[in-house]
Each structure stands twice: as structure tokens, then as C-alpha cells.
Amino acid sequence: MAPLTRNRAAEGNVPTEMNATYYRQRASAALLVSEATQVAPKGQGYPRTPGIHSEAQVEGWQTVTDAVHEADGRIFLQLWHVGRISHSAYHDGEKPVAPSAIPAEGQVITPDLEMTDFETPRALETEEVPEVVEQYREGAANARRAGFDGVEIHAANGYLIDQFLRSGTNERTDRYGGSLENRLRFLREVMAAVTDEWGRERVGVRFSPLSPVHGTYDDTPEETFRGAAAVADDFGLAYVHLVEPNDPKPPVQDDGETGTVFRAIREAFDGALVANGNYDETTARDAIEQGYADLVAFGRSFLANPDLPRRLKEGLPVNVPDEETFYNGDERGYTDYPTWDELQNGASFETLDALSELSPRG
Numbered sequence: 522m523a524p525l526t527r528n529r530a531a532e533g534n535v536p537t538e539m540n541a542t543y544y545r546q547r548a549s550a551a552l553l554v555s556e557a558t559q560v561a562p563k564g565q566g567y568p569r570t571p572g573i574h575s576e577a578q579v580e581g582w583q584t585v586t587d588a589v590h591e592a593d594g595r596i597f598l599q600l601w602h603v604g605r606i607s608h609s610a611y612h613d614g615e616k617p618v619a620p621s622a623i624p625a626e627g628q629v630i631t632p633d634l635e636m637t638d639f640e641t642p643r644a645l646e647t648e649e650v651p652e653v654v655e656q657y658r659e660g661a662a663n664a665r666r667a668g669f670d671g672v673e674i675h676a677a678n679g680y681l682i683d684q685f686l687r688s689g690t691n692e693r694t695d696r697y698g699g700s701l702e703n704r705l706r707f708l709r710e711v712m713a714a715v716t717d718e719w720g721r722e723r724v725g726v727r728f729s730p731l732s733p734v735h736g737t738y739d740d741t742p743e744e745t746f747r748g749a750a751a752v753a754d755d756f757g758l759a760y761v762h763l764v765e766p767n768d769p770k771p772p773v774q775d776d777g778e779t780g781t782v783f784r785a786i787r788e789a790f791d792g793a794l795v796a797n798g799n800y801d802e803t804t805a806r807d808a809i810e811q812g813y814a815d816l817v818a819f820g821r822s823f824l825a826n827p828d829l830p831r832r833l834k835e836g837l838p839v840n841v842p843d844e845e846t847f848y849n850g851d852e853r854g855y856t857d858y859p860t861w862d863e864l865q866n867g868a869s870f871e872t873l874d875a876l877s878e879l880s881p882r883g
């Protein structure tokens with residue numbers, strides 16, 4: 522299961538029993554990757570996202586990992602720092618931090634659920650960067666204490682590590698910017714800290730080389746992400762998790778930029794490659810059979826189908842995800858999506874109209 526932010530943590534950004542129920546329902550995944558979880562208060566940029574920096578959060582996550590383990594599942598925590606994708610309203614009026622003082626494109630959602638323009642972030646001082654690396658280390662250590670089976674370093678989707686990696690968001694002139702080697706340094710230091718805590722077999726990393734989210738871009742994505750994958754290879758990480766563009770629909774054909782970047786990553790990294798982005802049963806099977814990827818992660822379809830592995834395996838119809846309830850809210854659109862068995866038994870649910878529609882495979 523791909524990481525899915527659901528904005529349903531309690532006061533103090535602490536995971537709850539309701540969150541434990543949601544993950545337990547999905548424990549038949551080969552591997553669950555948790556929603557992105559901030560390693561420090563400054564790493565937050567959305568309301569009610571869980572953290573992994575306070576004792577209460579560690580205890581809350583322990584409830585989740587216990588529930589998943591009781592159901593024979595395995596779960597990694599996704600380690601997150603949003604960098605510039607935030608707002609001073611989350612930080613007592615202090616600006617968000619980033620590699621460079623370049624505002625993101627688009628709008629941010631405040632703690633009061635208002636949409637407002639991004640502010641210009643404050644560029645981290647050189648000597649502050651190792652402090653942020655330490656926050657990843659502490660987050661990784663806390664994830665271990667909270668009973669996770671491993672961690673995924675979130676280096677995708679325009680957040681802090683991605684901001685260091687990509688040339689469009691990194692104009693630094695110190696050892697963390699300029700050359701590719703320098704843009705890779707923050708990633709390398711985070712991986713060193715996290716693998717120190719976990720050992721390499723229990724650590725993965727997520728990249729989204731071509732995602733233009735929040736105006737994030739890179740002048741030479743093939744070179745940058747070949748380099749990033751080589752860093753993951755140096756540390757012998759368990760897997761690289763790749764977010765592919767929706768269009769063209771994966772698995773990407775041999776020609777075109779996505780295919781080129783994908784192949785460069787595959788060549789540079791010897792471990793398992795997890796593909797993600799708009800897969801269904803047929804395209805996922807093709808991707809594995811053609812050796813395009815070793816594993817496929819499912820996001821939205823897992824959100825709507827707690828028993829997705831069974832549905833795919835047996836070719837059963839799937840529930841349709843309801844976008845209205847993706848972020849924020851309560852049990853509705855969260856823990857009330859029915860399993861196949863529950864549907865067969867005609868159980869009634871406090872659900873949405875979308876759930877009564879069943880789409881054919883995929």
C-alpha cells in the first residue's frame with residue numbers, strides 16, 4: 522500500500538484508535554507504508570498529519586503497529602519533512618524552512634483549513650542542515666520504538682529532500698547546493714543517519730523524478746535521479762519506490778522521458794524497485810512480468826478497498842474511492858469502506874453513494 526496522508530490524527534498530531542483500525546483493515550498488504558509523518562514540528566505543512574517526534578506520538582503509533590501485527594501485517598513509517606510546503610501559521614509565525622528562499626507555486630492549507638498563497642521560505646543556514654538530519658535520525662529511532670518494521674525516507678513530491686535534490690528549488694552555494702554531488706549531500710546524510718538506526722534492509726526511499734507538484738522541477742532529471750538512486754545503492758537500501766506520472770499511464774513505454782529516467786534509476790540501483798501511479802490489476806501484472814518493476818504499490822484503490830490484495834487476486838470488482846473524504850474528517854470514507862465479504866453479506870454502512878457503485882476490475 523502506497524503512503525496516503527489522511528489528516529485524521531488527534532490533538533498534538535497523535536495517531537488514534539481510529540487510525541489503528543484503518544491500518545489493521547489493510548494489513549493483508551505485503552507491506553503497508555504509513556502516511557507521511559513529520560520528523561519535527563517544522564516538518565509539518567498540513568492539518569492533523571501525525572508526527573514521530575513526541576512521546577505521545579510514539580505511543581499512538583504503537584497502537585497502530587500492534588494492530589497491524591496482530592493482523593499479521595507489516596508496516597513501514599514514511600519519514601517526512603515538508604520544507605517550504607508549509608505556512609508560518611504552523612510555526613508560531615516563523616517562516617517555513619527550505620534549501621533556498623524560493624516560494625512554492627500554488628496554495629497551502631492552514632491549520633484553520635483556509636487556502637492561502639505560499640510564503641517565501643527561509644533558506645536553512647549551512648550549520649542548521651545537520652540539525653535537520655538529526656531530526657530524521659530521531660524520527661527513525663522513534664519509529665523503531667513505536668514498533669514499525671522499517672522506514673521509508675520521503676524524498677518525493679516536492680518536500681524537503683526533493684527540494685534539495687532538484688535544481689529548480691536549490692540555489693545554494695554551500696556544500697548542499699550547486700553541483701549534483703552537493704545537491705545529493707542532504708539525501709546522503711539523511712540515509713546515513715536513518716540506516717545507522719535501522720540497518721539497511723529495513724529502509725526504503727521514495728522519489729518522484731518528474732512530478733511537477735508545487736512548481737518543483739529539475740533541469741537534468743535523468744542525471745539527478747541516476748545519482749540519487751546510486752546513493753540509495755551505496756547504502757544498500759531495501760527498495761526504491763518510484764512515483765510515476767499518471768500520463769502516460771504506467772508501465773511507461775521505452776521511449777519518452779519517464780522511461781529514460783526510470784531505466785537510469787533501475788541501472789543505478791540493485792535493490793527492489795517499487796512502481797506506483799495509477800496501476801490496476803492488469804498493468805501491475807504486466808509491469809512485474811516484464812521486469813519493469815519488482816513490486817507495485819497501490820494508493821487510491823487501497824484506500825477504498827481494505828481487502829485489495831484479495832480483490833486483485835480473485836479478479837473481484839473494486840469499490841470506487843471518494844475524493845471528498847480523502848483528507849480530514851472522521852470514519853466516513855476512512856474506516857467504513859466495505860470488504861468483499863461484507864458486501865456479500867449485505868451489511869449496511871454509513872457510507873457514501875460512491876460505494877454502491879462497483880467498477881469492473883481496476
Ligand SMILES: Cc1cc2nc3c(=O)[nH]c(=O)nc-3n(C[C@H](O)[C@H](O)[C@H](O)COP(=O)(O)O)c2cc1C
Pocket residue numbers: 523524525526527555556557599675677678727764797798799800818819820821822847848
Ligand atoms: C489521499 C492521498 C494522500 C497521499 N499521501 C501521500 C503521502 O503521505 N506520501 C506520499 O509519498 N505520497 C502520497 N500520496 C501519493 C500516493 O502515494 C500515490 O503516489 C498516488 O496516489 C498515485 O498512486 P495511485 O494511482 O495508486 O493512487 C497521496 C495520494 C493521495 C490520493
